[in-house]
Amino acid sequence: MLKVLVVDDDQGLRLSVKSALAVTQRFDIDEAFDGVNAMEKIKAGEKSYDVVILDVDMPRMNGLEALRQIKEFNPGIIVIVMTAHATLNDAIQAVKDGAYNYLAKPVASEDLLALIDKAVNAHNLISNVAASAPVMVEAGRKIIGNTSQMQKVFNIIHRLAKVDTPVLIRGSSGTGKELVAKAIHFNSARKDEKFVAINCSAIPENLFESELFGHEKGSFTGADQRKIGKFQYAEGGTLFLDEVGDMPQLMQVKILRVLQEKLFTPVGSNREFPANVRIIAATNRPLEDMIKAGTFREDLFYRLNVVPIFLPALAERKDDMEHMVNIFIKKFNVAHGKRINGIAPDAMSVLKKHAWPGNIRELENVIEHAFVLEMTNIITIASLPESLLVATGTNLIDVPPVMETAATVASAGVSAAAKAHATLGDDEDADLGDDSADLDGEELVPFTGSENLDFNAQKEAFEKEFIIKALKTFRGRINQTALHANIPKKTLLRKIEKYGIVAKDYVN
Ligand SMILES: Nc1ncnc2c1ncn2[C@@H]1O[C@H](COP(=O)(O)OP(=O)(O)OP(=O)(O)O)[C@@H](O)[C@H]1O
Structure with a gap:
């Protein structure tokens, strides 16, 4: 049974979260009334909590500080943050600081349960794998980084290299997203196959589908011969979707289908082809805001965001x-x-x-x-x-x-x-x-x-x-x-x- 600690200074909210979890009979649930009380319980070690559901805005010790202390005490504890819309920036900061994800209040019980399941799956996926630094990219190139932020990134790279899930790399321009994508590929079982990078912001919308999936001869004006797409070209290897936030909406639907069904269809073809390609996506855009604005699909976000990596700015x-x-x-x-x-x-x-x-x-x-x-x-x-x-x-x-x-x-x-x-x-x-x-x-x-x-x-x-x-x-x-x-x-x-x-x- 998973041990869960619910931390909120609002007793009503604590109760409603607890009862949403209790219905499933899958959790051993405990509660704390603020960050200080949560740390006392975590450090007392009577129970080693698997998941902490943490409010951000609390007296004495706020959620961000509690998160820092929890991660320092045991980086393996999964933290899910609950936030009011007004403190969305804090929530995003929390995710950068190691929280698995956040939920906006009022928290819907089905969203909470789905998120806990995802978090636990991701956690199981990447645990039990030995981590070590430094990380080599191709041809003996090393990713440079001695700071604790980069050591955390190396740790995740090593773990992600051992599994085959999609990855979403976040960070501003020039922080090394492509380098990290290559490091995951070249340390993975796919290392002898191709690493193919495409920049989603550089492909004209009307050519996108053909670029990714290829096309049959005559399938559209100008398609004077059959062409294979990047999925076929990268077969067995890794496809790096850079600037995924710039992917046209229609393509977002098609990529989601490939991620779910592992099949793709070239433009103008009746045949489906298997897609044995690992997807690593990267973006410097605020996808959470884009989801709210309706320009990025939430379902694709969750598919890609199984284990996110945040790259710190050089500053x-x-x-x-x-x-x-x-x-x-x-x-x-x-x-x-x-x-x-x-x-x-x-x-x-x-x-x-x-x-x-x-x-x-x-x-x-x-x-x-x-x-x-x-x-x-x-x-x-x-x-x-x-x-x-x-x-x-x-x-x-x-x-x-x-x-x-x-x-x-x-x-x-x-x-x-x-x-x-x-x-x-x-x-x-x-x-x-x-x-x-x-x-x-x-x-x-x-x-x-x-x-x-x-x-x-x-x-x-x-x-x-x-x-x-x-x-x-x-x-x-x-x-x-x-x-x-x-x-x-x-x-x-x-x-x-x-x-x-x-x-x-x-x-x-
Ligand atoms: N930790 C690092 N160690 C060594 N070189 C690095 C590191 N991070 C980035 N670089 C170098 O910085 C340059 C930019 O890196 P990269 O292209 O991976 O960034 P990016 O985040 O993908 O940028 P963009 O978002 O603009 O595409 C590259 O030449 C890369 O080799």
Whole structure:
């Protein structure tokens, strides 16, 4: 018998929920009058509850806090939240925090019983399966994430990979929904078959059915030959329906039929074909609101939403950011044939300040942008996109000269920073000063005699090359170049003129 705890400060409501459950004689029912009382009962451990039905709006400890404590105490307890319409946002937050689902008050007993059954089925489906992290996608690619939110996601991915249910992945754009879908596929028994992704928002409505199910020759104008659809193409594998919230309503009905009957019919055909395809859907749209507005089918939602996965926005997992940046640096070192060693601490602070509306995709793009521009062996603020600096209120002029920055300008092939300082100082004839003591004459290769041995010519060639590289690094900005390369601005301007350098040429 399932052990259920009903938590509500309204005694009448507690009673009505209890009697709805009692009729079935399937539950051992207990009650608590608020969150604190519920936690006392759960922690006392007299009964280990399978399901908690939890009101959101309660005195002393509200439902969201109780949910957090319940999940911390035992993540396996199924929590169903009850909410008034006015607190729908809390209910959605509760689902993100680990509640199985929510019901609007007044709660209809048949809805409650149906939801408990679904929750218990889903729970049985994914329990008893060992979970471990990290999660590999295809070709040894790992999903990055050390935060507790991502560890939870990895856990669910591992479990979902062992079963064949539909999956609904929720999260804003760029949070990694497709990557997670691939991870489920490539860790599942279907891994040797195809993973086929389609973007529901990109297919014209009149071609949707044929795109998914294929068509017979002549079945509509323009169908001049038979074509197989994505269901047939993905046979045995996984079909990823991205942006499922944008699927036309007629197609929602047809997909629901495939999910229920595991059969599909190509356009213009009389034959039904078996659909041995796992469906993973993803969306960043508020499906609950769309159901209320009548634009997304509730029955399809419940079919897909057997075990939902919520991906956190990057802004909610900033602790993962440094690790992510370093992995992207490794990836782009290979792709761009560069040897960047890391990111300067001040550049990292700017990244942490940003709100990241485009999430991980945006972060990846920012790092690739920096790779293209960076002239040193470390990502500096100067190579971050202007838009990011503006969005984070970063003024390059205010950035104090960072040792790494000057040093790495040097390591990009322009000798030592100290040497630069001595060479480019206001006193044109300054010698190499104390820094020259580092040079061990024993190790230096003597001139062969074929080089230009004139000291001034060599010094000028070096100065010109140094200034051009530094201007490229700081995108032609005189103040930044002077500041970071440690050259008095007056000297820099004089040298620029002397060598006929056009700073504007290095703006991009
Ligand atoms: N945890 C992660 N680890 C490594 N890379 C990630 C992670 N999450 C996302 N990415 C990368 O970010 C980019 C966007 O990911 P993905 O396409 O999966 O996002 P999405 O949520 O499906 O986006 P959209 O809703 O816009 O289709 C991809 O290049 C992906 O490889």
